[in-house]
Amino acid sequence: MNRASSTAPTAPGRDEMRDERGVVAGVCWLIGWVTAIIAVVVTSASAASAIKLAGVPDPGWITTYGLPVVTGVGQLSAAVALGTAVFAAFFVPAQADGIFDIGGYRAMRISAVASLIWGVCGLLGVPLAISDVSGESFAEAITPANLTNAYGQVAGAQTWLWTAIFALLAAVLARVVWRWGWSIGVIVLVTLSLMPSALAGHSSSGGDHDLATNSLILHIVGAAVWMGGLFAVVAYALAHGRWRVLAVRRFSRVAFWCILVVGASGVINALTRAPIGDLLDTTYGRLILWKVAAFLVLGGLGAWHRRRTIAALEATADDAADPAGTGRSWRTSLFVRFGIVELIVFAATFGLAAGLSRTPPPPVDTASISPVELKIGYLITEPPTFARxxxxxxxxxxxxxxxxxxxxxxxxxxxxxxxxxxxxxxxxxxxxxxxxxxxxxxxxxxxxxxxxxxxxxxxxxxxxxxxxxxxxxxxxxxxxxxxxxxxxxxxxxxxxxxxxxxxxxxxxxxxxxxxxxxxxxxxxxxxxxxxxxxxxxxxxxxxxxxxxxxxxxxxxxxxxxxxxxxxxxxxxxxxxxxxxxxxxxxxxxxxxxxxxxxxxxxxxxxxxxxxxxxxxxxxxxxxxxxxxxxxxxxxxxxxxxxxxxxLVQWQRSDERAARRYDRQADRDHDADLEGYNEMLKSLNDGPR
Incomplete structure (x- = not known):
């Protein structure tokens, strides 16, 4: 791969790189705290009613607020892990020998750390889920005896353990890989780590849970790629990466489709869990409306981002009249600043989603749900016929x-x-x-x-x-x-x-x-x-x-x-x-x-x-x-x-072979045929 480029920025020095790493770490801490705070605030609005509906003793504040914090921060980390792995695989090119360049290498290291955090959150989620279901305090639930006895009986604990397994495997793979092809494995493992939570929770039970679960899968994966990809692009632009314009262009296309997927799947999922009439009358419905508002804000920021800051950043690709790089630095910093604002809104949205997962949905009359509807998600009242x-x-x-x-x-x-x-x-x-x-x-x-x-x-x-x-x-x-x-x-x-x-x-x-x-x-x-x-x-x-x-x-x-x-x-x-x-x-x-x-x-x-x-x-x-x-x-x-x-392939193969033979015969004037005839003639003229 040709490494020369007239528009490539000068490589940053060590002090500058250290400052960039500090800014990236600071952004991570900021969005993590925003997610945790929003998750706690949202949970506090419905914690008492959730405990009352569960019919178990209060497990204590560690479990009540720790579970949504672990959920929100963990899913935020999973989004970063997935987005940076996608970034390393598809947004920036690898070197000619397939080994990551510096941008892809740094992205995979961020993915490894984020996956590790996601895995630790998954491990913490096991005793928290047991404490939440049993009503025991977190200190009691985390003892080895309780963990062993309750694990097989608490579906939430199993969900968190599978999440941790996939996330930790992704962390190990992301830490040791050097070549482009292996980044696909990291993407698969991080995506699998999101599946247990997508297949559990409110969407996995009750009527229409097939639609609810499928829409939640699309919603979670789409949001993770969108948010994580933005984080990766902002971090890369902050480091003045050589291919930042290319990375932004590719991310912009992916983000457009993510917006469509997240929006459509979110509407479907919300309507299966809360009818329109309950959106204003219940806490669950009002939180859904807050999520809709956050989505609209993110969509608006993305559209503005695409028209203004991304357009300004793309202008650096053709900016040959700025040898000092002043214009390029200003445009990059503009993109980074507004990217950080968008990430903060994303973090608040993840916290809102974590709190929503701990909020009881509108009550459903389970007595009216048939066994087949509970099992497969919808009614079947008549036997199959050709017309049906x-x-x-x-x-x-x-x-x-x-x-x-x-x-x-x-x-x-x-x-x-x-x-x-x-x-x-x-x-x-x-x-x-x-x-x-x-x-x-x-x-x-x-x-x-x-x-x-x-x-x-x-x-x-x-x-x-x-x-x-x-x-x-x-x-x-x-x-x-x-x-x-x-x-x-x-x-x-x-x-x-x-x-x-x-x-x-x-x-x-x-x-x-x-x-x-x-x-x-x-x-x-x-x-x-x-x-x-x-x-x-x-x-x-x-x-x-x-x-x-x-x-x-x-x-x-x-x-x-x-x-x-x-x-x-x-x-x-x-x-x-x-x-x-x-x-x-x-x-x-x-x-x-x-x-x-x-x-x-x-x-x-x-x-x-x-x-x-x-x-x-x-x-x-x-x-x-x-x-x-x-x-x-x-x-x-x-x-x-x-x-x-x-048979068709065989016939075409014979036809291609015949055409090759005819072309060869035209070039050498049927030398093979002439040689064959000479051989027959020599055999005929030989001694008898």
Whole structure:
């Protein structure tokens, strides 16, 4: 990577760097205290009523106010950890050898410290949660005997421990990594550390908890990337980082989408927990209105930031008439000052959210909620029919949104190619759009609605997600489209999306997951582990398990068919004959799984399905046998598609080989044919 730049600022000296680190540390302390103070103030407004509703003795002020402080400061730290890891991965370029430059290295060190703080907060949350539920003081709850006895009975303690585990793993990885690719692992671990809190709390219980939980996942992750990314960019600008203009431009694009995600998911989550009529009449509703106000302030600051301070900072990229750097320093300081103001508002918002999590929502008449609604989040009053499967929709905020986003992004790539005058096969576009439509149908139609309630419907959805949707998506050739539609960064320029895709394809991890044995074992073997190994009945009660299963079906199927159909560039090149062998070798195991499922002598997850108490009668064992038959027959459909795709590839491969031979013959005037004829002539003229 070319390190020379006429507009790059002079590297700061040691004293200046020490001052910058002091300012960053001071900002961290400031926003941490703001979060803690707001969390305490908000909690004090509803602490008495929360204790009364819980029906337990007062656990003392340490627990009452310590839990929201730990929640607020911890989630603020998680946002910083996630934002700085994203910054190191995508906002500033690494060096040519893949090692972080100074900006990325410092960001990862900040991510390590923030993850460590998040992990410590998670560990503190375990005894605090036990104290809160039991009514014991914090000093009693933290004793080893109480921790051991109560941990398995308090869901909040388990939530905090899983949070701590993921956060501490992220801290260790962020501290030891030096290369760009490993920053993706830190991003994944920090994101996973946010999931336990997103899947617990007010949103995980009562009616519509599927919508509430999914919206909270989007809300928390979007807010963390938004706030953490801003912190990382401000810290980088404060250090006069070389690529600060590029970093700000990239963050600005990401922040725009984060605002949309946070706003939409926040509205959905609020409406599922508090009806509009309760927003003014309850403490919970009024806190929601305060959060809305904070969001509007942040959105306004972001818009103003984008128009004024970011525009001024971007002007430094073309400011060649200021050799002393006075204008650049003023514009950078303006961006930093207003960035710090925005971070303070963010900190207050995180404190408000922490206090809101400790505030009882409006009371719900639980007697009117049916068992099936308590389990899956919504009512099912009638058995499935073709009409209900087709038209009784309930939008899945995670996978339904994913299907729409994938379709829109793909079509944008096609439009970009056509505007440039390039062609793109219409068949690939049709395949991709059909795959997205099928993903939307499998998760958001009546099929997705009945899937958690009946095993046979679940199996239809499973087969679509693992067999049919991935085949269509792979046939769409999204990687090839992206590599053609995205402009290369150019020699000496910072890497962009196109280079990130190529780096992922050629990474060691890409070669591992696309190894034929690994891909086939994960794809087929997971059926046996999930359904015949007892895992399904262990995890089916949890909403997180449904999300994880859908994600696993989709990703494992995509990787398998990416390898066996192979339209896109892949880490491994496999011949059509080998692809056919992989498919035929996997089929018997898939077919045997369906047969084994039909022949199982007991009902899988029987206790869960009976607890739903559906208002119509059906035989669970017969329903399971139908599910096994669906699994057995479902493998035939993608097999036909794969066979056709491989035949087409084989034909095109022969045609390419024939064209190469013809071009070679034109260049050497059929030298190979002439040589062959001479050989035959010599054999004919030889001694008899």
């Amino acid at each position: 499967i087709m038209f009784d929709w309930r939008f899945d905020l995670i996978f339904g949104t994913l299907a729409i986003v994938l379709a829109v992004v793909y079509l944008r790539g096609v439009v970009r190619l056509r505007r440039r005058g390039d062609q793109w096969p219409i068949g690939r576009t049709v395949a991709w759009i059909l795959g997205c439509a099928l993903l939307l149908f499998a998760t958001s139609s009546g099929l997705g609605r009945y899937s958690p309630a009946m095993f046979s419907i679940h199996m239809i959805s499973h087969m679509m997600m693992s067999m049919m949707v991935p085949v269509l998506l792979v046939l769409g050739g999204p990687v090839t489209l992206a590599l053609r539609a995205l402009a290369p960064a150019g020699k000496g320029n910072p890497a962009g999306p196109r280079e990130w895709i190529l780096a992922g394809i050629h990474s060691p991890w890409g070669r591992i997951v696309t190894h034929p044995g690994v891909a086939a074992v994960i794809f087929v073997g997971s059926f046996y582990v999930l359904y015949l190994g007892g895992l399904f009945e262990t995890v089916i009660d949890y909403h997180a398990a449904h999300l994880a299963m859908n994600l696993h079906f989709l990703v494992s199927g995509y990787v398998f068919y990416w390898l066996t159909i192979g339209i896109d560039p892949a880490p491994r090149q496999v011949s059509p004959v080998a692809k056919l062998g992989i498919v035929w070798g996997s089929l018997p195991f898939h077919a045997f799984f369906g047969v084994a499922l039909m022949m199982t002598g007991s009902v899988i997850a029987e206790q869960y399905y009976r607890s739903l108490m559906l208002p119509w009668r059906y035989d669970l064992f017969d329903d399971q046998r139908i599910g096994g038959g669906i699994a057995w027959a479902a493998g035939e459909i993608p097999l036909v598609v794969i066979m056709l795709a491989l």
